[in-house]
Amino acid sequence: MTTELLNNQGLKRVRMRxxxxxxxxxxxxxxxxxxxxxxxxxxxPGFTLLMILILPFLxxxxxxxxxxxxxxxxxxxxxxxxxxRRGLGEYWSFQGGWWWTLSLYVDSAVYVALALDYxxxxxxxxxxxxxxxGIGIVALFTFINMRGLDLTGWSLxxxxxxxxxxxxxxxxxxxxxxxxxxxxxVLAGDSFITSLNLGLAIMMWMYSGWESMSTLSGEIExxxxxxxxxxxxxxxxxxxxxxxxTLAGIMAAGDGQWENMWTGGGGVDFVExxxxxxxxxxxxxxxxAAILSNVGLYAGYLATGARPAFQMSRxxxxxxxxxxxxxxxxxxxxxILIMGLVNAIxxxxxxxxxxxxxxxxxxxxxxxxxxxxxxxRRREPNAPRPFRVPLPTWxxxxxxxxxxxxxxxxxxxxxxxxxxxxxxxILTGPVAYLIFKSLYxxxxxxxxxxxxxxxxxxxxxxxxxxxxxxx
Amino acid sequence: xxxxxxxxxxxxxxxxAGLAAIGGGLYAHSxxxxxxxxxxxxxxxxxxxxxxxxxTGMGVIMVVGGLLAFKWPSLGASIxxxxxxxxxxxxxxxxxxxxxxxxxxxxxxxxxxxLSGIFAGYALHARVEPYGNGGSPxxxxxxxxxxx
Numbered sequence: 001m002t003t004e005l006l007n008n009q010g011l012k013r014v015r016m017r018x019x020x021x022x023x024x025x026x027x028x029x030x031x032x033x034x035x036x037x038x039x040x041x042x043x044x045p046g047f048t049l050l051m052i053l054i055l056p057f058l059x060x061x062x063x064x065x066x067x068x069x070x071x072x073x074x075x076x077x078x079x080x081x082x083x084x085r086r087g088l089g090e091y092w093s094f095q096g097g098w099w100w101t102l103s104l105y106v107d108s109a110v111y112v113a114l115a116l117d118y119x120x121x122x123x124x125x126x127x128x129x130x131x132x133x134g135i136g137i138v139a140l141f142t143f144i145n146m147r148g149l150d151l152t153g154w155s156l157x158x159x160x161x162x163x164x165x166x167x168x169x170x171x172x173x174x175x176x177x178x179x180x181x182x183x184x185x186v187l188a189g190d191s192f193i194t195s196l197n198l199g200l201a202i203m204m205w206m207y208s209g210w211e212s213m214s215t216l217s218g219e220i221e222x223x224x225x226x227x228x229x230x231x232x233x234x235x236x237x238x239x240x241x242x243x244x245x246t247l248a249g250i251m252a253a254g255d256g257q258w259e260n261m262w263t264g265g266g267g268v269d270f271v272e273x274x275x276x277x278x279x280x281x282x283x284x285x286x287x288x289a290a291i292l293s294n295v296g297l298y299a300g301y302l303a304t305g306a307r308p309a310f311q312m313s314r315x316x317x318x319x320x321x322x323x324x325x326x327x328x329x330x331x332x333x334x335x336i337l338i339m340g341l342v343n344a345i346x347x348x349x350x351x352x353x354x355x356x357x358x359x360x361x362x363x364x365x366x367x368x369x370x371x372x373x374x375x376x377r378r379r380e381p382n383a384p385r386p387f388r389v390p391l392p393t394w395x396x397x398x399x400x401x402x403x404x405x406x407x408x409x410x411x412x413x414x415x416x417x418x419x420x421x422x423x424x425x426i427l428t429g430p431v432a433y434l435i436f437k438s439l440y441x442x443x444x445x446x447x448x449x450x451x452x453x454x455x456x457x458x459x460x461x462x463x464x465x466x467x468x469x470x471x
Numbered sequence: 472x473x474x475x476x477x478x479x480x481x482x483x484x485x486x487x488a489g490l491a492a493i494g495g496g497l498y499a500h501s502x503x504x505x506x507x508x509x510x511x512x513x514x515x516x517x518x519x520x521x522x523x524x525x526x527t528g529m530g531v532i533m534v535v536g537g538l539l540a541f542k543w544p545s546l547g548a549s550i551x552x553x554x555x556x557x558x559x560x561x562x563x564x565x566x567x568x569x570x571x572x573x574x575x576x577x578x579x580x581x582x583x584x585x586l587s588g589i590f591a592g593y594a595l596h597a598r599v600e601p602y603g604n605g606g607s608p609x610x611x612x613x614x615x616x617x618x619x
């Protein structure tokens with residue numbers, strides 16, 4: 001038992017190169033610019049480009065920095081779930097982990113469904129074929145994820161090459177051959193607020209996912225060093241990708257065609273825009289990129305979405321079988337397999353109603369993360385922070401207030417059904433905690449598996465105790 | 472704070488959530504008796520299944536849950552939360568602006584039900600002895616950067 005616990009809970013750490021880590025971050029937060037077309041027609045071309053440049057500093061950069069600081073301070077499997085536990089205690093960490101897991105179980109299936117939509121529009125196959133292809137995609141990436149992060153990293157690298165090569169060609173051709181004016185008009189609607197509404201909701205979605213990679217900390221060597229660096233490199237990379245590809249998209253669509261830019265058929269999306277400037281070959285490549293982009297997002301979120309449930313299980317707050325690890329591969333294979341099974345079932349049904357819980361639950365989890373970083377700064381000012389946001393605590397608090405305000409705003413701008421779905425989803429948290437805590441009892445902070453330092457940050461003293469216990 | 476105090480708060484919030492729902496339902500009824508009447512399967516389901524009926528019906532269940540929470544906080548708060556969920560799900564996907572006001576009536580019951588769940592969670596956390604004491608596992612990995 002002792003050997004297993006000291007052996008990283010049965011999880012195998014892989015040596016992930018910085019470039020691979022950057023690609024994982026890129027996949028989780030961007031994976032191409034598909035979806036940005038809707039922002040252009042909703043908010044206007046000029047305002048879209050402005051939001052691409054400004055919103056990150058109000059929304060995603062704070063999360064990237066906060067995730068880097070917390071990830072370097074608490075480099076543990078389960079990531080955000082363990083951060084919140086250290087800052088706000090068991091109850092709120094369970095809520096954060098639960099909301100995040102619930103959201104990603106549904107959300108990840110969306111990406112497979114979107115990939116299937118692209119395929120079906122192109123090849124027009126029947127429902128049975130669609131179901132079989134969908135299950136095939138889920139099964140393939142579930143297996144890859146169960147084999148370990150090294151294989152997952154490789155597959156994401158290949159996928160992103162397939163996504164970005166067409167985008168680079170398209171961007172060059174779009175900017176050089178396109179005739180649309182990317183900055184005029186600035187706003188789509190009559191007023192700033194009208195133009196902001198839906199565009200902001202989509203843009204927030206496009207700029208989410210910075211905390212996700214932290215959940216893999218338990219399976220990466222030196223996560224406290226690799227993940228913050230990957231986030232710092234990934235942030236400008238994502239901003240640049242969104243900006244230049246969207247700029248090219250507006251120009252390629254043609255003069256005044258920004259109003260017709262949307263996804264889902266009938267409008268000028270990136271695939272259609274690619275056909276305009278690069279012919280049917282580039283259009284086909286862009287279609288493949290769209291499919292690969294969604295498949296990549298699925299693979300990435302399957303990897304990160306399964307880990308908090310695994311860690312909650314190891315902390316005795318979730319069914320015990322979720323906490324099993326594979327003896328040879330060193331991965332939380334049961335948690336991954338269950339998530340894959342749920343996805344395989346969901347993609348064969350209309351799960352639109354379930355998707356409505358997504359935004360709300362993720363926003364609440366984000367708020368908990370932002371509160372955690374401030375609480376830990378105050379409570380554990382001397383805890384080791386290999387990466388520290390270069391701001392005093394009061395300034396950091398002011399900075400994170402902005403994304404918190406945006407998150408709260410987002411709760412109310414996605415529509416009534418999203419609000420209702422989210423409110424219902426939030427209430428499942430306390431009920432789930434009451435059930436699982438009663439059944440499994442939980443674990444004391446001092447006895448948590450895979451924790452690197454004590455809640456008070458006293459690494460040296462604790463390490464000595466463990467060494468003494470081993471002796 | 473002691474588990475019993477948290478339990479007390481959970482019960483109070485649960486009962487208040489129920490009272491807020493009942494109060495909202497009665498007020499809505501006084502203003503518009505047929506408020507939120509559904510028409511499932513081409514039939515008029517009447518006041519019993521209207522928005523008013525759902526508010527008052529779930530409100531009564533929430534009050535019962537709140538009262539049970541005085542003795543059993545986890546059970547009582549769970550009843551309160553599930554009743555609030557049922558009430559909210561009922562308003563889902565109506566596609567009619569007339570249903571939106573019903574959401575306003577659910578705001579206070581939802582918030583109080585959530586608080587009831589939170590306090591019940593804290594009560595349970597304070598009461599249940601977690602693993603890690605005595606002979607339970609208390610050894611942890613201190614070598615995060617090492618390869619297993």
